[in-house]
Amino acid sequence: MTRRHEQIAEALRTAIGDGRHPVGSALPSEAELAAAHGVSRGTVRQAVSALEAEGMVGSRQGARRVVLSTAPSQSFAELRSFAQWARGGGHTPGGLVLESAPGRADGEEAALLQLPPGGEVLRVLRLRTLDGEPALLERTVYAGWIATSVAELPDDCESVTQELYERTGLVFAHGEHHIDAVAAGTEDSRRLGVRRGSPLLRVRRTTTTPEGRPVETSDDRYRPGSVVFTVRNSTRTNPLVRSALA
Amino acid sequence: MTRRHEQIAEALRTAIGDGRHPVGSALPSEAELAAAHGVSRGTVRQAVSALEAEGMVGSRQGARRVVLSTAPSQSFAELRSFAQWARGGGHTPGGLVLESAPGRADGEEAALLQLPPGGEVLRVLRLRTLDGEPALLERTVYAGWIATSVAELPDDCESVTQELYERTGLVFAHGEHHIDAVAAGTEDSRRLGVRRGSPLLRVRRTTTTPEGRPVETSDDRYRPGSVVFTVRNSTRTNPLVRSALA
DNA sequence: AAGTGGTCTAGACCACTAC
DNA sequence: TAGTGGTCTAGACCACTTC
Numbered sequence: 001m002t003r004r005h006e007q008i009a010e011a012l013r014t015a016i017g018d019g020r021h022p023v024g025s026a027l028p029s030e031a032e033l034a035a036a037h038g039v040s041r042g043t044v045r046q047a048v049s050a051l052e053a054e055g056m057v058g059s060r061q062g063a064r065r066v067v068l069s070t071a072p073s074q075s076f077a078e079l080r081s082f083a084q085w086a087r088g089g090g091h092t093p094g095g096l097v098l099e100s101a102p103g104r105a106d107g108e109e110a111a112l113l114q115l116p117p118g119g120e121v122l123r124v125l126r127l128r129t130l131d132g133e134p135a136l137l138e139r140t141v142y143a144g145w146i147a148t149s150v151a152e153l154p155d156d157c158e159s160v161t162q163e164l165y166e167r168t169g170l171v172f173a174h175g176e177h178h179i180d181a182v183a184a185g186t187e188d189s190r191r192l193g194v195r196r197g198s199p200l201l202r203v204r205r206t207t208t209t210p211e212g213r214p215v216e217t218s219d220d221r222y223r224p225g226s227v228v229f230t231v232r233n234s235t236r237t238n239p240l241v242r243s244a245l246a
Numbered sequence: 247m248t249r250r251h252e253q254i255a256e257a258l259r260t261a262i263g264d265g266r267h268p269v270g271s272a273l274p275s276e277a278e279l280a281a282a283h284g285v286s287r288g289t290v291r292q293a294v295s296a297l298e299a300e301g302m303v304g305s306r307q308g309a310r311r312v313v314l315s316t317a318p319s320q321s322f323a324e325l326r327s328f329a330q331w332a333r334g335g336g337h338t339p340g341g342l343v344l345e346s347a348p349g350r351a352d353g354e355e356a357a358l359l360q361l362p363p364g365g366e367v368l369r370v371l372r373l374r375t376l377d378g379e380p381a382l383l384e385r386t387v388y389a390g391w392i393a394t395s396v397a398e399l400p401d402d403c404e405s406v407t408q409e410l411y412e413r414t415g416l417v418f419a420h421g422e423h424h425i426d427a428v429a430a431g432t433e434d435s436r437r438l439g440v441r442r443g444s445p446l447l448r449v450r451r452t453t454t455t456p457e458g459r460p461v462e463t464s465d466d467r468y469r470p471g472s473v474v475f476t477v478r479n480s481t482r483t484n485p486l487v488r489s490a491l492a
Numbered sequence: 493a494a495g496t497g498g499t500c501t502a503g504a505c506c507a508c509t510a511c
Numbered sequence: 512t513a514g515t516g517g518t519c520t521a522g523a524c525c526a527c528t529t530c
Binding site: 067114176202211 | 269270299301304306309312313314315360419420422423424425426427428429443444445446447448454456457458459468470471473474475476
């Protein structure tokens with residue numbers, strides 16, 4: 001990484017992580033950091049604002065920045081790719097395609113994927129495991145233009161994200177996630193090994209390319225006790241919205 | 247608002263919202279926006295990076311920014327305060343304290359609130375309603391130093407956040423939220439009017455002041471079908487983490 | 493080749509905090 | 512009152528996309 005602001009951010013993350021800046025303590029001033037790293041104040045501000053977006057430090061005009069958390073940094077890749085996330089946490093991911101069939105988009109799917117009504121899609125039902133235990137059931141709908149490549153993947157493909165990137169150069173860059181809780185249906189309970197009606201964490205998501213072109217939309221159901229989602233936010237960074245249903 | 251970059255961001259949000267920049271279209275270049283608003287490029291970049299953090303636009307080096315979504319902006323205040331959030335969406339919030347009792351922090355609570363083991367806390371059980379319907383059950387633990395002020399609030403206080411601000415000047419600035427799904431227990435089901443064992447969305451959160459001092463930690467359980475959480479993210483902005491349980 | 497966003501500099505002034 | 516972060520300017524060069 002040759003970018004100075006990213007180097008400085010990484011140095012600060014390390015210093016916070018190993019206790020040189022404990023939670024509750026004040027960070028050096030921007031001027032001090034600029035002098036220490038031999039850069040301008042603007043570059044230092046780029047670095048600390050990254051930490052602020054990650055929720056690791058807080059700031060108030062007139063006072064020094066405060067360390068809020070020592071937690072490691074997050075990554076979109078980890079959120080998007082089950083396999084990358086699992087390996088990053090020291091777990092072993094697994095995947096198995098249970099069903100895969102071409103079809104036509106219904107009204108909602110067409111809107112989410114920005115396809116014409118009745119456009120071609122590929123529906124895939126995939127079971128994901130964590131250390132050998134069923135963790136979530138994915139019902140994914142892929143837009144027609146990527147369907148052929150997805151259909152060619154092996155059934156036990158561990159990381160769809162990585163395979164698609166290597167085969168087609170496709171990059172996932174943006175995502176929208178809706179989180180709620182539902183009761184396990186018949187298929188959910190059979191596939192995940194839980195009782196019918198037991199609580200599942202549902203995440204409905206749509207992912208797009210860097211250009212904003214939708215690639216897939218999915219309904220993921222997590223077995224309780226296997227996974228927790230965490231959001232860290234501040235007055236300045238507002239990643240999460242709570243929405244009421246109609 | 248006298249800040250130029252915030253004015254420009256708001257103008258862009260409006261333009262995107264009313265269709266002058268449809269989803270998928272390109273935004274004007276930074277140079278054009280700077281000229282149009284009579285500011286430097288740096289100020290324009292502050293404005294568009296706010297939209298990027300909100301997930302409304304995407305960007306790639308060398309190409310113009312792309313509109314990803316027309317959704318309105320989000321706010322930490324809305325996430326933190328049930329009442330503010332509800333009113334913003336045109337709903338009527340209600341609140342009722344069911345139980346309130348002083349106590350001593352157990353190990354986990356002491357750690358979350360940065361109190362000594364056995365430190366004084368105030369435990370409050372509160373039912374929140376949306377348009378008259380039970381929406382969530384809050385089990386909140388307040389740090390001792392704010393407990394007196396909380397205990398003085400009326401039982402049917404609509405917005406705890408706002409009342410505490412007006413009475414003590416306390417501001418909530420940072421939060422960490424852990425989201426999963428659980429089955430309704432006996433008390434949950436009675437208070438929320440759902441069957442025992444039915445799925446609830448659980449959010450465990452800790453909130454701190456701008457200085458990073460923890461104020462409260464809470465276990466909130468949402469009735470299914472009443473509320474959805476939404477996260478929008480990008481390669482660049484990483485608000486959400488998925489964590490496996492031990 | 494021209495345009496665009498990403499990075500970086502070296503200043504300036506202001507609002508707010510801490511003492 | 513001195514220090515600090517928030518805002519803003521007016522440049523510069525580079526990597527990348529688009530044509």
